Amino acid sequence: RxxxxxxxxxxxxxxxxxxxxxxxxxxxxxxxxxVEPSLQATQMKLKRARLADDLNEKIAQRPGPLELVEKNILPVGSKVKEVINGRSCSYPPLTETFEHDCDYCVFSTLMHTLNPVPLP
Incomplete structure (x- = not known):
């Protein structure tokens, strides 16, 4: 008691x-x-869903690593730059295609085999 x-x-x-x-x-x-307290959880879910949609859209439109190298945004070693600039075939920007993995694989292979400049 x-x-x-x-x-x-x-x-x-x-x-x-x-x-x-x-x-x-x-x-x-x-x-x-x-908003009414009973609707606040639903409002938060809606805000999060909108934010997720916006982020996914921005991620889908971001440039690929090869585009960043060509625009001198992503630093690489001179050998890598020569190979990228001397490519005999052109590639579409990643914002125009869904084959993100292709450019990334090419870039990743070049980075590991040609001794790039380390990122800051």
């Missing part, structure tokens, strides 16, 4: 001293939203 009274007093104290909702929002524990 005494233990139960102590627990009750402890919980009452914690409830009285808990931070206000505005403080929890300021500390990013709760989110400021105008």
């Amino acid at each position: 005494l233990e139960r009274a102590r627990t009750g007093n402890f919980l009452k104290h914690k409830l009285r001293s808990r931070p206000e909702r505005a403080e929890l929002v300021r500390m990013h524990i709760l989110q400021e939203t105008q």
